Amino acid sequence: MSNDHKHDHRHDLSTLTRNQAFVFETLQNAKAPMSAYTILDELRDDGFRAPLQVYRALDKLVEMGLVHRLESLNAFVACDHPEGDPHGAIAFAICEDCGQVDEFADDEIVARLGNWAKTKKFRLDKTIIELRGTCETCANA
Amino acid sequence: MSNDHKHDHRHDLSTLTRNQAFVFETLQNAKAPMSAYTILDELRDDGFRAPLQVYRALDKLVEMGLVHRLESLNAFVACDHPEGDPHGAIAFAICEDCGQVDEFADDEIVARLGNWAKTKKFRLDKTIIELRGTCETCANA
DNA sequence: GCCAATATGTAATAATATAACATTTTGAGA
DNA sequence: TCTCAAAATGTTATATTATTACATATTGGC
Numbered sequence: 604m605s606n607d608h609k610h611d612h613r614h615d616l617s618t619l620t621r622n623q624a625f626v627f628e629t630l631q632n633a634k635a636p637m638s639a640y641t642i643l644d645e646l647r648d649d650g651f652r653a654p655l656q657v658y659r660a661l662d663k664l665v666e667m668g669l670v671h672r673l674e675s676l677n678a679f680v681a682c683d684h685p686e687g688d689p690h691g692a693i694a695f696a697i698c699e700d701c702g703q704v705d706e707f708a709d710d711e712i713v714a715r716l717g718n719w720a721k722t723k724k725f726r727l728d729k730t731i732i733e734l735r736g737t738c739e740t741c742a743n744a
Numbered sequence: 745m746s747n748d749h750k751h752d753h754r755h756d757l758s759t760l761t762r763n764q765a766f767v768f769e770t771l772q773n774a775k776a777p778m779s780a781y782t783i784l785d786e787l788r789d790d791g792f793r794a795p796l797q798v799y800r801a802l803d804k805l806v807e808m809g810l811v812h813r814l815e816s817l818n819a820f821v822a823c824d825h826p827e828g829d830p831h832g833a834i835a836f837a838i839c840e841d842c843g844q845v846d847e848f849a850d851d852e853i854v855a856r857l858g859n860w861a862k863t864k865k866f867r868l869d870k871t872i873i874e875l876r877g878t879c880e881t882c883a884n885a
Numbered sequence: 886g887c888c889a890a891t892a893t894g895t896a897a898t899a900a901t902a903t904a905a906c907a908t909t910t911t912g913a914g915a
Numbered sequence: 916t917c918t919c920a921a922a923a924t925g926t927t928a929t930a931t932t933a934t935t936a937c938a939t940a941t942t943g944g945c
Contacts, residue, residue, distance in 0.1 A: 620892060620941095640931070653895060658933070663892095675815040675872050677901095677932060694857070696866050707860065712853050716835070716875060719848065724880035725837050731816050731874040734857060739865035761910095761923060781900070794926060799902070804923090818901060818932095886945100893940065901932065909924065915917085 616669075625649055626660040627681065630670055635702030636678035673697065673704070675733045680704050692716070692730035700741035757810075766790055767801040768822065771811055776843030777819035814838065814845070816874045821845050833857070833871035841882035 619627060629645050630637060637645075639657045651657065661679055664670035671680050673695060680695075683706040692713045696705040713730070720727040760768060770786050771778060778786075780798045792798065802820055805811035812821050814836060821836075824847040833854045837846040854871070861868040 622893075638932075654933070655895080655935095656893075659892075674874070694860075696861070696864070696868075698866075699869070705864065705866070709856055709860070712856055715850055715853055716873075719835075719850070720837070720875065720877065723837070723846065724883065725839075725846070725875065726878040726883050727875055728840070728878070729876040731872065731876070732857075733815070733872040734861065734866065734868055735870040735872070736861065737867040737869070742865065742867050763924075779901075795902070796904095796926085797924075800923075888945090889943095891940100891942070894938080896937095897935085899932100899934070901930100903930070904928085906927095907925080909922100911920100911922070913918105913920095915919105 620660075620663075622651075622656055622660045623663055625651070626657060627664055627669055630664075630679060630681040633681070636673050636676055636680045636697075636704060638676075638678045642679070671695070671706070673733060674731050675735060680706075682706070692732065694732035694734065696734040696736065696738070698738035698741055699735060700737050700744075703738060705738070761801075761804075763792075763797055763801045764804055766792070767798060768805055768810055771805075771820060771822040774822070777814050777817055777821045777838075777845060779817075779819045783820070812836070812847070814874060815872050816876060821847075823847070833873065835873035835875065837875040837877065837879070839879035839882055840876060841878050841885075844879060846879070 616624075616627075625646055626642055629642050639654060639661060642661075643651055643654055643657045646657070661670060661672070665672055665679075669682050671682055671693070672678075673680060676697065683704075691708065691710070693706055693708050694712070696707070698704075712732070716730055717727065719725075757765075757768075766787055767783055770783050780795060780802060783802075784792055784795055784798045787798070802811060802813070806813055806820075810823055812823055812834070813819075814821060817838065824845075832849065832851070834847055834849050835853070837848070839845075853873070857871055858868065860866075
């Protein structure tokens with residue numbers, strides 16, 4: 604059985620620490636995924652000086668489910684889901700052109716992967732689904 | 745429509761260049777995914793001296809469909825499929841413990857993702873599905 | 886207030902990946 | 916076979932992403 608549900612959005616934003624809040628806000632304002640180092644550069648003026656400050660905040664935010672890491676980009680996005688709406692595995696569609704990310708869930712896919720895991724007795728911790736391509740807008744441009 | 749089928753196993757192994765053959769053989773003999781730098785270290789004795797020699801061979805091998813890149817590991821594995829058996833998107837189940845990778849296909853999942861893309865008019869170039877967890881053997885150990 | 890857990894600051898370094906440029910090899914067609 | 920363009924290779928330097936190690940500060944339950 605998957606435990607992707609482990610990290611719900613139980614976390615009140617007011618419980619974020621100073622650094623976590625800065626990083627989260629930066630990601631929320633971003634139009635596309637950001638690398639840790641890009642975030643760092645944006646936060647120099649707010650007293651950030653080292654990568655670890657960003658990585659540590661990101662670790663927590665991902666753990667809380669407020670931020671997602673895009674493995675195929677080595678970058679991060681703020682979660683798109685309505686506050687407090689917990690979810691299982693999510694798929695990301697990433698436009699190579701404009702960088703925009705569309706986040707969606709498909710229960711049937713999650714179920715099929717869970718089933719495969721069950722059959723193989725594979726203990727599933729984390730599911731990564733990323734689609735790379737071109738969004739409608741960029742395809743028409 | 746996905747064009748994940750673009751890179752079939754049309755490529756005769758005899759068409760591999762010297763460097764490609766070395767890298768491919770190294771991956772085929774490996775029990776777990778290898779990073780580019782680990783491959784480089786294994787091939788020092790065969791005249792490899794720089795990362796680019798490995799990355800360039802990997803690029804071609806991935807293009808040919810003989811090797812897969814695991815995005816969540818920044819590592820590479822030799823394709824597991826019988827020679828000449830073309831395939832669409834593949835899922836990888838990666839054991840965090842022993843590193844072994846189980847490669848599988850699920851047409852229904854591919855279809856659903858393709859459908860999502862069609863609906864959103866997203867031009868799908870590449871599908872990444874990676875399951876992180878613990879394999880049966882390691883779970884019992 | 887005490888103290889343990891958590892968060893932060895900072896420097897150094899490790900791990901992964903690409904840019905830029907020179908040279909060599911390969912293979913299709915004249 | 917010769918030619919020449921495409922592909923592959925060699926090499927140095929550098930960019931990008933991520934972690935280790937250690938010191939200090941803050942927070943919150945008791």
